[in-house]
Structure formats: C-alpha cells, structure tokens
Amino acid sequence: xxxxxxxxxxxxxxxxxxxxxxxxxxxxxxxxxxxxxxxxxxxxxxxxxxxxxxxxxxxxxxxxxxxxxxxxxxxxxxxxxxxxxxxxxxxxxxxxxxxxxxxxxxxxxxxxxxxxxxxxxxxxxxxxxxxxxxxxxxxxxxxxxxxxxxxxxxxxxxxxxxxxxxxxxxxxxxxxxxxxxxxxxxxxxxxxx
Amino acid sequence: xxxxxxxxxxxxxxxxxxxxxxxxxxxxxxxxxxxxxxxxxxxxxxxxxxxxxxxxxxxxxxxxxxxxxxxxxxxxxxxxxxxxxxxxxxxxxxxxxxxxxxxxxxxxxxxxxxxxxxxxxxxxxxxxxxxxxxxxxxxxxxxxxxxxxxxxxxxxxxxxxxxxxxxxxxxxxxxxxxxxxxxxxxxxxxxxx
DNA sequence: TTAATTTTGTACTGATCAGTATGTTATGTC
DNA sequence: GACATAACATACTGATCAGTACAAAATTAA
Numbered sequence: 105x106x107x108x109x110x111x112x113x114x115x116x117x118x119x120x121x122x123x124x125x126x127x128x129x130x131x132x133x134x135x136x137x138x139x140x141x142x143x144x145x146x147x148x149x150x151x152x153x154x155x156x157x158x159x160x161x162x163x164x165x166x167x168x169x170x171x172x173x174x175x176x177x178x179x180x181x182x183x184x185x186x187x188x189x190x191x192x193x194x195x196x197x198x199x200x201x202x203x204x205x206x207x208x209x210x211x212x213x214x215x216x217x218x219x220x221x222x223x224x225x226x227x228x229x230x231x232x233x234x235x236x237x238x239x240x241x242x243x244x245x246x247x248x249x250x251x252x253x254x255x256x257x258x259x260x261x262x263x264x265x266x267x268x269x270x271x272x273x274x275x276x277x278x279x280x281x282x283x284x285x286x287x288x289x290x291x292x293x294x295x296x297x
Numbered sequence: 298x299x300x301x302x303x304x305x306x307x308x309x310x311x312x313x314x315x316x317x318x319x320x321x322x323x324x325x326x327x328x329x330x331x332x333x334x335x336x337x338x339x340x341x342x343x344x345x346x347x348x349x350x351x352x353x354x355x356x357x358x359x360x361x362x363x364x365x366x367x368x369x370x371x372x373x374x375x376x377x378x379x380x381x382x383x384x385x386x387x388x389x390x391x392x393x394x395x396x397x398x399x400x401x402x403x404x405x406x407x408x409x410x411x412x413x414x415x416x417x418x419x420x421x422x423x424x425x426x427x428x429x430x431x432x433x434x435x436x437x438x439x440x441x442x443x444x445x446x447x448x449x450x451x452x453x454x455x456x457x458x459x460x461x462x463x464x465x466x467x468x469x470x471x472x473x474x475x476x477x478x479x480x481x482x483x484x485x486x487x488x489x490x
Numbered sequence: 491t492t493a494a495t496t497t498t499g500t501a502c503t504g505a506t507c508a509g510t511a512t513g514t515t516a517t518g519t520c
Numbered sequence: 521g522a523c524a525t526a527a528c529a530t531a532c533t534g535a536t537c538a539g540t541a542c543a544a545a546a547t548t549a550a
Contacts, residue, residue: 106526106527131323133507134507145508145510149509149510154508154509205412207408212408214470214471215404215409229472233473256487257480260484263477263478263480267464270463271461275407279422284456291457291488294488299494299495299497300498303497303546326537
C-alpha cells in the first residue's frame, strides 16, 4: 500500500447502513450514497463492490448491531418478563419519536428483497432464527429460576415473540393509535406466566 | 365520447395490482406495467393518472378484495376459533406454495411507502384498523354464543391477532421452517380460550 | 360523407440510473 | 529525489427512468 485511505471504512459503511435502512435498496441511489458517505463513487466501488454488495455489508453490520442490542436488553435485567416488556415498549416509544419511521432494517429487507433474492432470504431468515434462539435462552433461564411457571414450550414461545415483534414493528409504520399497540403488547405478554 | 376504450379498465387495473403486489412501487417500471397491463403508456396516464395514482388505485382495489376475503372466511365457518385457525394456516400454506412469495400488498406498502408518504400511512393504517374491527366482531360473536370463554377484552384480542397476522406474513418471506410458523400459530391460538 | 373528438401507437423528452475510464494527487520504497 | 503504486476527483458511458408530443386511426354526430 502506498497511499492510505482518506476515509474511515467503518464510518462510511455506517452511513450507508443508515441510508439503506431509511430508504430501502431501490429508493437509494449511488448519488444519495456518495453524499451521505462523504466519499466519491469510485471509492465506494473499490472499497465495497457494487450497490448490492454494499447493501449486503450494510445489512450484516446492522444485524450484528441489532442482535447485540437485543442480547444486552435481555441480559441487563433482573426479570426476564420485565426485559421482554421493556423490549416491546421501548420499540414502540422509539418508533413514535422518530420521523420517518425506519423500523428494522432486516424486516424491511425481508419485505423488499427476500422474495426475489435468495441471498437475502437466507440472511434475513438467519437473523430471525438467531433472535428466536436468544429469546428462547432468556425464557429457559426464567423457567429455571422460577420466574416463569408455564407449561408452554419455551421454543414455541420464543418463536411467537419473534412473530409478534415483527408484527408490531411493521404495524408501527402506519402510526396506529398508541392504545392499539399498547393493548397488543399487554395481550402478548399474558403468554408469559 | 367518440371512440370507445379498447381495453377493460378493471382488467388492466387488476394486472397493475398484481404487478405492484409482486414487485413493489419502486421496482416496477412503466415498461413493466405497459406489458403486463397490455396497453400503451398514454392509455395508462389518461385512464389512471401517473404512477403513484395508479399504485394507489391498485392498492385500494387490493384492500377491498382482501377485506372481503377475510370477512368471508370468518363468516362461513361455524366455529370462530376454527375460522381463525384456518385463516392463519391457510395463509401459511398459500405462502409456501408460491414463488416468489408475494405476501400482502398492504403490508408491503406499509413497509415501502408508509414511512415516507402520509397518504399511504393513512391508507394502510385504515385497512389494518378495519381488519381489527372484523376480528373483534367475530370474537364478540363467539363470546356471545359461548364458544369463547375468555376474560380478555375482545378488542385487545383482535388487535393482537392483527399484529400476529402481520408478523407471520412478513416472516414467511424469509421462508422459515414450517415448524417455526406452525408452533407460533398454535401459541397465538392459545389466546382464544 | 364530413367534421369533431377521443384513443391509439410511436417516438421522443430531459433526467437519472449504476457503473467506469482517465488523469491527477498523494504516499511509500528505493 | 525518482519511481511505483494506489486513492482521489472529474467526467463520462449506455441504459433506463417517468412522463409527453404528435400524428394516425377509429368512432359518433351532423
């Protein structure tokens, strides 16, 4: 190497991630990307490949970040029930306080690209499976500790919570009444007994 | 009027609906539309306005059709519990047997356009509210008839079912294991006691 | 048959798209 | 300090985008 990069790759990728997250794949142009990433077009291609490859890198960065956030929220809480409650209500608060509503990058990609691109079908599926596994671990901990006394399969319960989280995240994009989502969350949480 | 239309407007709109449903707004070009609708570009503009207006008409056609399908499924069944079960399992079967997975046009639009276009935020929200109202009516019927003996608010329950249906529809786009969705459905249906 | 009017098909518009060729600038090696 | 190398900025490529101008074709009214 003779001349060092003038930009920070991680920082540029982070900017791309936020843009794709906000606008999706098709609606984001290379011009949008160059201006938000603060670098020129050939720099993008040399550092990240073409638009699809950059998108994939951005999504991978997101899923790592997202999974770690969820893990933290589930671990840094005495009560597993309370952890799930604050996970759901936190999501609702976040989404109501931002405009436009970005939702979850992985879910957005599941809708936009997964049906037409197997790579993203797999990538998004694996993330949901991973979230489900994290949820399951937390539920099993709670059962073990006696906090949860359920006769339900923790795996099935975890899967249901993933489905509910997806449903809430998507529904929030239409900005329904708070009561709609609040009541839904309360009802879903009755499964944790 | 001097020269009659050579094409059937409803038929052309139906074709546009299916195309937007499958590919979304951005990924569908005017050239795609002309070839699938079987009419020329100026005919589209004179009959339906620009691309966004055509999309809106297509979505309205879809939500009408979708709502009526759901109504039928909930009414043409002795048992309300069974009706909900067959609604959920029917969705899963349909989605597994088609490629690419189209999901729900309204949900797709909620993800792609609602966060950036208030018109579609409202349109998609109203459809979900309507579905929730239909669900609630069915649940109240079941409570009245004695089929359902729950101490839960039927409204909250209906809203939760809407959230779950959205979550399942979106998750199916990543083609998870059957067991994942099957277990989720079973768990969700335990709310109907 | 003629005039008026609307739809049709073709071909075009300027803008924007993703991706790249090219020459300049900056750095490390010798 | 000369040379090799890689990143940089600019400007371009052909393709495609949404939308439209325009003239030919088709129909009804007179």
